Amino acid sequence: MSRGARNLLLVVVLGILLSPGVIVLIASAAVAGIANPCGAPSEAAEQVEGTDLSGEQLANAELIVGVVKDEKLPARAAVISLATSMQESSLVNNLRQLDHDSIGLFQQRVSIYGADVAGNPVRSTKAFLAKLVKQPDWQTRPLTEVAADVQIPRADLRGEYAKWEQLATTLTQRFLPGSTTTCADGPGAGLDDGAAGLPDGYQLPTDAQQRTAVSFALAQLGERYVFGANGPDTWDCSSLMQGSWAAAGVAIPRVTYEQVKSGVAVPGLSAMQPGDLVFIPGSLGSATNPRHVGMYIGTDSKGEQWLVQAPKTGDVVKTSKVSSWARKIVSIRRPVDKS
Numbered sequence: 001m002s003r004g005a006r007n008l009l010l011v012v013v014l015g016i017l018l019s020p021g022v023i024v025l026i027a028s029a030a031v032a033g034i035a036n037p038c039g040a041p042s043e044a045a046e047q048v049e050g051t052d053l054s055g056e057q058l059a060n061a062e063l064i065v066g067v068v069k070d071e072k073l074p075a076r077a078a079v080i081s082l083a084t085s086m087q088e089s090s091l092v093n094n095l096r097q098l099d100h101d102s103i104g105l106f107q108q109r110v111s112i113y114g115a116d117v118a119g120n121p122v123r124s125t126k127a128f129l130a131k132l133v134k135q136p137d138w139q140t141r142p143l144t145e146v147a148a149d150v151q152i153p154r155a156d157l158r159g160e161y162a163k164w165e166q167l168a169t170t171l172t173q174r175f176l177p178g179s180t181t182t183c184a185d186g187p188g189a190g191l192d193d194g195a196a197g198l199p200d201g202y203q204l205p206t207d208a209q210q211r212t213a214v215s216f217a218l219a220q221l222g223e224r225y226v227f228g229a230n231g232p233d234t235w236d237c238s239s240l241m242q243g244s245w246a247a248a249g250v251a252i253p254r255v256t257y258e259q260v261k262s263g264v265a266v267p268g269l270s271a272m273q274p275g276d277l278v279f280i281p282g283s284l285g286s287a288t289n290p291r292h293v294g295m296y297i298g299t300d301s302k303g304e305q306w307l308v309q310a311p312k313t314g315d316v317v318k319t320s321k322v323s324s325w326a327r328k329i330v331s332i333r334r335p336v337d338k339s
Helices: 003-015 018-032 057-070 075-089 119-132 143-151 160-175 209-219 235-246
Strands: 046-048 049-054 278-279 291-299 303-311 318-321 333-336
Touching: 003 057, 003 075, 046 160, 057 119, 057 160, 075 119, 075 143, 075 160, 119 143, 143 160, 209 235, 209 291, 209 303, 235 303, 278 303
Parallel strands: none
Antiparallel strands: 046 049, 278 291, 278 333, 291 303, 303 318
């Protein structure tokens, strides 16, 4: 369909919004030729985070993440977008008006967005993102609050977006690999024990390089965790590790699943030195693919071992006892061989 023909049909749609019995058919005709303009790649059906997703749903998820990447927005934008689309349309570009005149991946209203936007996967995603980034503190507030402020659902449905956050995080990690703004750790990846302060009697390590790395990490105590952040005032778990060791002149990978392969292995808790990276599965990982990391900082006055971590969305950089992680630890790595 030509641009002129689409525009003509759009005018017709907008011109007869007061005729409920007819608008469904005309809106569907207006978007019939633009349902998938970018040719999203075909995906095989599979189960993700306990949810069965068809090839169409996976392809639409990849498309949404691709638009976020093209717009140069952080990974958190993809997580919110995917969770919203999953709740609104089950990641299906539905062109039938089942609720008022809402259509598309985000069930946007034709009377507000126009059929040429609401029914177009790329344009509807861009429209959602344009409203998302205008929301106050959209990267740090609970996902369901931000999504609801954009979508404006019924009051009793405002909390429904939260249930898709883990699925959306996993899909974001899958379709946005290697991005410098994407942490492999989703919201809620770590443990929230500990406090944003130093242990009693704690002293910094004497080794200059270890001291610099640990000092940098501890200087961030109390700063907010933001999924995909790279500092200087907000961090996720792996960016805190990277920034701390960068301050000491040591380059390590950005994301957890690469950090766990770097440096040298440490055989156990008793062999740890300050600055060592301690890995646990986290809420989205496994023993073979850990998704959360903290930094060992040393002991307190009683000999208790401590680490520093950026735990999860809604939390801040804090110190925690190593003992609270002990049964979950799957790997310990030393960025610099100090043996």
